[in-house]
Amino acid sequence: MRRVIADLDAAEPVRLAASLKAGKKVPPDVTGLLADDHRTVLGWFQWYEGTSDRAVRERLLPRICAALKAHMAAEEEFLYPVIGRFQAGAASAERAGAEHAEAKKLIEELSEQSPREAATDRLVAKLKSAITAHIAEEETELFSVARRAPLDLYAIGAAVAARRVEALLKLRTDGTSAPTRTHKEFSMTNIAVSDARDYLLLGLKNAHAMTRQGRVLVAGQVERVESYPLLKAKLEVHLREKDEQLARLERLIAGYGAKPSVVKDAAMSVAAGVAAIASAASADEVVKNSFATLAQAKYEAAAFETLIVFAEAAGEKEALQPLQKCLSESRGLASFVEENLRGTAVRFLQLRAEGQRAKR
Amino acid sequence: MAFNPLREKGIPLEAQLRTWRELNVTPYDKDDVHPYSRTRGILLNGIEVEAVMFSHQMARNTLDTEIKRQLALLRRVEAQQQKAINWLIPGNETTIEVTLGYEQVAVDLTAWLAQHEADPYLKKVYDFALLEDFDHLYRYANLYELIEGKKADEICGELTEITPGRPTIFEHRDPRDEIRRPMAVPAADGQSVLNALTIVAAEQQTMNFYMTIGNRYQEPIARATYAEIGLIEEQHVSHYESILDPAASWFENLLLHQWHECWMYWSAAQDETDPRVRALYEQHLGMEIEHLRVACQLMKAVEKRDPEEILPMGGFAEPLRFRSNKAYVRAVLAGQLNLTGKDSDFVSVTTLPEDDRYFLYQQRVNGDFSPTEEVIRANKEKNGRDYRLETEGPHPVEGLRSDEERDGAETDYARRQRAAA
Numbered sequence: 075m076r077r078v079i080a081d082l083d084a085a086e087p088v089r090l091a092a093s094l095k096a097g098k099k100v101p102p103d104v105t106g107l108l109a110d111d112h113r114t115v116l117g118w119f120q121w122y123e124g125t126s127d128r129a130v131r132e133r134l135l136p137r138i139c140a141a142l143k144a145h146m147a148a149e150e151e152f153l154y155p156v157i158g159r160f161q162a163g164a165a166s167a168e169r170a171g172a173e174h175a176e177a178k179k180l181i182e183e184l185s186e187q188s189p190r191e192a193a194t195d196r197l198v199a200k201l202k203s204a205i206t207a208h209i210a211e212e213e214t215e216l217f218s219v220a221r222r223a224p225l226d227l228y229a230i231g232a233a234v235a236a237r238r239v240e241a242l243l244k245l246r247t248d249g250t251s252a253p254t255r256t257h258k259e260f261s262m263t264n265i266a267v268s269d270a271r272d273y274l275l276l277g278l279k280n281a282h283a284m285t286r287q288g289r290v291l292v293a294g295q296v297e298r299v300e301s302y303p304l305l306k307a308k309l310e311v312h313l314r315e316k317d318e319q320l321a322r323l324e325r326l327i328a329g330y331g332a333k334p335s336v337v338k339d340a341a342m343s344v345a346a347g348v349a350a351i352a353s354a355a356s357a358d359e360v361v362k363n364s365f366a367t368l369a370q371a372k373y374e375a376a377a378f379e380t381l382i383v384f385a386e387a388a389g390e391k392e393a394l395q396p397l398q399k400c401l402s403e404s405r406g407l408a409s410f411v412e413e414n415l416r417g418t419a420v421r422f423l424q425l426r427a428e429g430q431r432a433k434r
Numbered sequence: 435m436a437f438n439p440l441r442e443k444g445i446p447l448e449a450q451l452r453t454w455r456e457l458n459v460t461p462y463d464k465d466d467v468h469p470y471s472r473t474r475g476i477l478l479n480g481i482e483v484e485a486v487m488f489s490h491q492m493a494r495n496t497l498d499t500e501i502k503r504q505l506a507l508l509r510r511v512e513a514q515q516q517k518a519i520n521w522l523i524p525g526n527e528t529t530i531e532v533t534l535g536y537e538q539v540a541v542d543l544t545a546w547l548a549q550h551e552a553d554p555y556l557k558k559v560y561d562f563a564l565l566e567d568f569d570h571l572y573r574y575a576n577l578y579e580l581i582e583g584k585k586a587d588e589i590c591g592e593l594t595e596i597t598p599g600r601p602t603i604f605e606h607r608d609p610r611d612e613i614r615r616p617m618a619v620p621a622a623d624g625q626s627v628l629n630a631l632t633i634v635a636a637e638q639q640t641m642n643f644y645m646t647i648g649n650r651y652q653e654p655i656a657r658a659t660y661a662e663i664g665l666i667e668e669q670h671v672s673h674y675e676s677i678l679d680p681a682a683s684w685f686e687n688l689l690l691h692q693w694h695e696c697w698m699y700w701s702a703a704q705d706e707t708d709p710r711v712r713a714l715y716e717q718h719l720g721m722e723i724e725h726l727r728v729a730c731q732l733m734k735a736v737e738k739r740d741p742e743e744i745l746p747m748g749g750f751a752e753p754l755r756f757r758s759n760k761a762y763v764r765a766v767l768a769g770q771l772n773l774t775g776k777d778s779d780f781v782s783v784t785t786l787p788e789d790d791r792y793f794l795y796q797q798r799v800n801g802d803f804s805p806t807e808e809v810i811r812a813n814k815e816k817n818g819r820d821y822r823l824e825t826e827g828p829h830p831v832e833g834l835r836s837d838e839e840r841d842g843a844e845t846d847y848a849r850r851q852r853a854a855a
Binding site: 086087088090093098099100102110113114117120121124130137140141144235236238239242243246247263264 | 495549550552553554555615616618620621680681683684685736737738739743778779
């Protein structure tokens with residue numbers, strides 16, 4: 075193609091600010107623009123809370139953080155300093171700035187979290203309540219000062235709009251908020267609800283059989299780990315959790331009008347492999363049991379996490395909470411065993427050195 | 435499966451112009467065409483009309499003559515593409531028959547988009563208007579039976595149910611309640627951007643079509659029905675275009691349009707069952723790939739920006755498909771019939787105060803005559819019942835089951851309206 079305009083190569087990229095300045099875009103009233111942003115981000119927070127789909131949360135979180143960062147940067151640069159000059163607005167602007175600082179700290183903490191951790195959800199909840207309170211104050215106090223003051227709200231709106239888009243584009247280029255490209259395959263679209271329901275029910279029955287198997291595995295160890303008090307305590311707690319898990323699963327299965335025992339054999343074949351390692355009594359059984367328990371707990375966690383997805387796809391909201399609890403418990407056991415592999419192995423060797431056979 | 439038009443090679447621009455003979459395509463056989471083949475053509479015609487009109491608007495805001503020439507070159511090809519596609523419609527398809535195709539597009543396209551929209555707010559935007567276009571299909575189907583004595587399933591097949599949606603009489607809202615919150619392209623999901631561009635073009639063409647052909651009937655009831663529904667399409671264009679990103683520059687919009695057209699033809703070529711029409715879509719895809727390349731060059735040259743920073747994804751993950759959406763539409767009907775627009779949100783009509791501007795607007799335009807209610811009454815008088823195609827059981831909304839009750843039947847809308855009157 076022919077060069078369109080001579081020596082444009084040397085020029086700066088065209089920015090929204092320039093288009094607005096040149097009258098090529100209709101500028102927004104700053105309060106309307108920011109209020110729209112507020113509604114959008116609050117909607118995203120609700121979306122985050124309303125889904126138990128981790129994939130959705132993982133791609134939503136960077137989007138929320140990027141939108142907030144861009145929005146705050148623009149406000150701080152073009153709105154707060156102007157409002158702060160008016161006596162009526164000085165306190166509001168200062169408070170709003172402090173609230174931004176708090177929000178930014180939370181966003182910073184969030185960026186260091188792995189999105190899979192429960193702590194992330196707590197931080198997001200904290201951020202949401204901080205932002206919600208901030209929005210309420212800003213829209214009632216600061217905006218009303220802005221509307222009464224002798225200000226060109228459209229000129230400020232133009233500056234804020236341009237700055238906000240620039241910041242968003244920069245965050246995108248930096249990769250901090252780049253939407254993941256694989257999420258399409260995780261979207262809950264093209265799903266037959268009845269199919270998801272069928273798999274949920276089948277999965278619940280299998281999970282019931284699996285949990286029974288897991289209970290046998292844990293129960294068999296409790297009395298044989300006298301020399302490992304930490305492990306014994308955890309196993310005892312988890313044994314009670316297993317009973318609760320079974321009760322929860324039975325309630326869910328009964329809710330769908332089925333009996334848990336019908337297909338109890340379906341999952342046995344998989345779990346049996348794990349159990350076999352544990353069943354043989356030997357000198358180092360406590361070590362081997364750690365492998366088996368870890369494998370079983372991870373297997374259960376994978377099954378519960380998948381069931382949560384099925385339940386969500388099937389629209390079975392009441393199943394989510396009990397399954398989430400099962401998932402946390404199995405994950406809890408898995409991480410306990412994992413963290414204590416070293417301790418258990420060391421203790422095992424110590425006991426052997428003491429010439430004392432590890433108690434069963 | 436993923437397809438990235440930026441990595442493909444298109445047809446050189448100079449090879450894209452066609453002769454009159456090539457453009458004057460042989461129309462489909464109206465008795466033989468698959469209903470979704472008809473809807474694909476209608477949708478793609480709308481996409482090309484948007485491409486042409488957008489390019490004209492951009493040209494009017496462009497000071498550089500050379501860029502105007504580039505735009506004119508692309509636009510001439512888009513205008514040719516529009517002819518090739520729209521001329522697939524045969525002359526013996528009557529205006530109402532084409533109209534039924536337009537409303538089938540509106541139903542099954544919007545339902546697909548809603549089910550492929552990740553953003554809950556935007557999904558609400560789609561579900562909301564879906565129920566209104568769904569009702570238009572029912573009104574026009576009754577007009578068709580009343581005037582031409584034929585049944586709409588001869589056009590739409592049994593792929594789309596035909597039964598009342600949110601009654602058209604209640605769809606007339608104050609214009610200020612039609613404006614939704616805009617998305618910001620840099621913060622939006624790539625699919626959301628494609629979805630929005632699709633629906634804006636489709637609804638805009640429906641608006642254009644009714645504003646042009648609505649006066650082609652002599653029967654007063656037909657003229658009045660087109661006038662009434664034509665104004666809802668104006669509402670829908672306002673509703674949908676307000677979700678687009680208003681901060682996007684002319685070049686960003688040009689880029690997104692070309693990107694979007696690639697997605698459209700890539701989808702249509704996979705979905706189309708008629709080999710002759712599929713070949714046309716494949717040819718147009720080759721052209722659009724080149725248009726996209728030119729748009730990228732223009733952006734780099736003028737705005738000094740890298741188009742790949744703006745384009746939402748590495749490629750298209752999934753094609754848009756026309757499929758039957760009966761269960762989905764029924765679920766939305768069952769849950770969202772009572773919603774109305776309030777500022778940029780959707781609320782139940784029962785929550786509005788009696789002096790709300792919604793009711794004032796209703797009284798102003800509906801007066802003592804509602805064409806879309808009259809169509810049903812008249813057809814019932816002629817045929818002893820209204821025309822419906824309910825293949826999946828009784829209507830999901832109880833108040834809309836009986837054709838005894840008119841004036842919006844026994845919905846919360848009707849009750850609320852009576853209370854306000």
